[in-house]
Amino acid sequence: MIPDSFLEELKQRCDIESLISSYVLLKRAGRNLKGLCPFHSEKTPSFVVYPESQSFYCFGCGAGGDAISFIMRAENLEYIEAVKFLAEKAGLPMPENTAEDRTGKRRMRILEMNREAARFFHQCLVKGEDRRGLEYLANRGMDKKMIIRFGLGYAPDSWNALRDHLQQKGYSWEEMLDAALVIKGRNGSVYDTFRGRVIFPIIDLRGNVIGFGGRVLSSDKGPKYLNSSDTLAYKKSRNLFAMNFAKNAADKRLILCEGYMDTVSMHQAGFDNAVATLGTALTPEQARLIAHYTDEVILAYDSDEAGQKATRRAAALFDEIGVKVRVLKIEGAKDPDEFIKKYGATRFKLLLDGSSSAAEYAIARLRERHDLTTDEGKVRFLGELANLIAGLPNPVERDIYISRWAGELGVSAEAFRQQVQSQWRKKRTAEQKKQQTADLRPASQEVEINRKDPQRARNMSAALAEDKLIAALLKNNDFYGFIRERIGPEDFVTDSNRTIFAELCRRLEENRPVSLTAFSEVLDEALMTRLSWLIADNDSLRFDREQVEDYIRRILSSRMKKSSEEVSQMSPDKLDDYIKKIAENKRG
Template sequence: MAFSDSFLQELKYRADMATVAQRYVNLRKSGRGYVGLCPFHNEKTPSFYVFEDTQSFYCFGCGAGGDVITFIRQIENLDYVDAVKFLAAQCGLEVPEEAADDSTARLRKRILEMNRAAARFFYACLKSPEGAPGRRYFKKRQLLPSTITSFGLGYAPAKWDALKNHLKSLGYTEKEMQAASLIVVRDGHSYDKFRDRVMFPIIDLQGNVIAFGGRVLGDGEPKYLNSSDTPVFKKSRGLYALNFAKSNADGTLILCEGYMDVIALHQAGFKNAVATLGTALTPEQSRLMSRYAKEVIVSYDSDAAGQKAAQRAIGLLTSAGLNVRVLHIEGGKDPDEFIKTHGADKFKMLLKKSGSHIDYQIQKAKSKYDLNIPEQKIEFIKEAEEILSTVESAVQREVYAGKLAQELDITKDTFLAEINRFAARKKARERKTEIRNELADLRGLKDRINPQKGRYLKAANAEETLIVLLYKNPDFQKDIDKIIKPEDFLTEFNRRVYSAQRDIILSGGQPDLSLMGAMFTPEETGRITKMLVMRPVSNTIEEARDCANVILEEKMLRANENADALEIFNELKHKKLEQKKYRREK
């Protein structure tokens, strides 16, 4: 979809970069812009910057960057067109009709409409005579009719084509159904993905049905089946029931393992409960929670698998800047069972008593050792030192160390010194890794965006400098065109950037990330932003000419090397042929 320059400029004028970013990130004023913790990767020291003068953002930690459209693309998991529409709707700006026809946007719209129709179909089936198995299951789980309605729960009939035929009658094609992960196509035949399952619609923050989870009724496998990733759904980036919980969080979210735990908690009055979507917790989901809460209470099953998952979740949640507490449930395997057995008031007391993640990890470590045996006591102390070394606050670290030292009958100062030494060694290792990565970046090694940079480092640096110079000084373009052409660039990525920028300039436009955004992925736009933010230029035509000449010289050098290599290859080939001829004659 092509948006006009005037429309995109008006959109950027209305959608101020800092204002939009502050809806998702806590920003503070810093120099010519704002700084905060990056929403795209886990960090403890702010490296996410918003620049007011260029209406752009850049993270010096993970390399995410771009304009306000790129920001919305990444944070809301939208494609370019839908990000523009999302921003336009927020700003009260009407999208021009001539820009409304786009195949990707049309498919997304069709899938969302189809998912809503499927959710209504499953709900209707639950209420029908053939939905009796689903009704029995929900009754057994003690769900109220109001809860079933609120969550839009349903039932997928035990037929191979019930949903497929229903959607066909509404005008949807099998190709669209497959794209929505509602049918499976195998060996030329298609059938419903969800059969004889109670259904859980997954709803995004805009109220769209984006996917489904289904629990089998009976002994079938898998027990839970979820939609695959689609153009409207990425299971690693969403949370079940966040559409309800975000308005009831009050600074705290309860993280559960499954859909039924969440529904049971909401029915019991704990409307700040969420769950992952059939996967282990991801960094993206952790950062998503940090938008709506400062604290997360991990409420996983008390079995071994649940405790292992809780341990992993703690690391991700704390990395996202969240305070973490861990719920210890007695008398029930999961929150749903506990509430059924002991009631909501007892569960509320459990929530209040839930300890910090540090307490949880210390107790978990302690359970592995007999502290009356000196060797095991020493091993526990080492593990406790490692755990406490992760505590950022020096005061908190001292409090935990003092409490544990007294319990272990060792001196607090010695224990604390060992913890601090452990933390220092850990930081030294992390810094060494950072330096290694920085050096690799400077040399263009392992560059996913521009993989040719390491091979043509000198040329690539000149290409990037020239791109920045012409972005800031588009009046240089005609002069530079007399020296160099886009095909003279040695690295493909920089050639694409230069060509896109050059086309804008020669058509009379001003280079802008918004005008180039549709041509590049968010990751590529981040790299372009990095060039603009981090590459210093003198803004002189002489520097631009020098860069162009360096690129040409490097191109000629590579051409000569290739010619020499070809000559050597041909010479060796000739010698081998002569040797073969000699052996035959002999």
């Protein structure tokens, strides 16, 4: 583990107000600061920075934590990478011989192994006896320049070609398993993960080979695409193929494709702002990574139903974080790669520049679902269209769509405008109510937390008492002895609070720091967010011993009630065991 002293020094040097101010425009709000959340799209500031506790919390999306948590989200980094990022920023040398240091060395070993594997695959492609990989790429119109640019390779159709090569380079089977380059067989031996496939190295923003994608050459050889499993060096949900090139493209828009071949084909045609997800649907982390580099993205997914479903999902994700979306409509081809091969780069450029806005795309999809040759179909379509138009923020854009569709369907523009205005007023009223409850956000956040945590919802009184007890102990560590004489983590009813309280007690017992930064090393993202909410929710409160005693009483009362219910449902044998266990505990 990273020493507490180092984390505390890092916290002192990386003031959270200064750190977050370089990403978010913050305004003073009493003792704290507020701004628009960088992790989701909002018009009313709900992102709060708490200088006293060196924490942040967004009452809109629930993101929260300390400086390390913020950098993990903002810079798309793992925990240890975020610590290193802040340490470099603060001019603080990283400690050595810690578990994290050893993990870091394992990660570096994986990156070195991946680079060696990439060299091996590339040599097999361009100089190997098996020419099938090169023939496949040639048939797909791939030129030598792109093969070199992307470091494309070929995995021989062999069970142990890469394994034996890496072994000769000094890597053990265990290290190869760590890198997901081999798979363990039933007999304890290992064999190559990628066999008989064209290889696409996945390179991160720092130029490291972090994983691989493999495209099969024949349909009877397993799944069409095979991707590296997550490792210490690679999280597919947090990275994008070709982002290392696209981030420096002259065209500051990004084109999001469905696969590796589409992306490479676009780069070959001159569109070096194309990227692709890594064998999964677009994730919130990938959307935030894109938002870090652009405010406009063009979705260039396949034209089949699966591609259209992915388009709708991606558009919704980008809308949440305020990224402008345009949608490429591909006609005469199933995907961008095929379109470029058929019609050329110039036609594809025209297609990109003429891509639909997210609203136009949604309207086109809406139109497909209704029969506009009937009055009933028109009425239903216009009802749904009015709701869609009412959600557009620009009044001029709303007016254009009202006039266009009223004219196209032969209805009164004024009547349709009134229908849109009615929907707009409903949305505005809902937004105003949301703003009016800004001071009650902790309560509304509590409702959201309960929705996600049924255990908490079932034990509301005890859960709230647990919240307050943890907050009181965080605010005043002097309560520790008084609290521990009366209650322990095992008495807590909710799992999340029990874990947080146990770690808090352990640290106080060992006389160790209890700052958020100290907790960030041992609590996962969900628990860190929970702890940040507890701090935010109780920021202005002061606790006395009488209140603390009341919280303890409520928790124990709920625990006893829960135990009574459990006892009443026990079989005679289990009840005997339970009584014996209580007797043993009393003797002990």
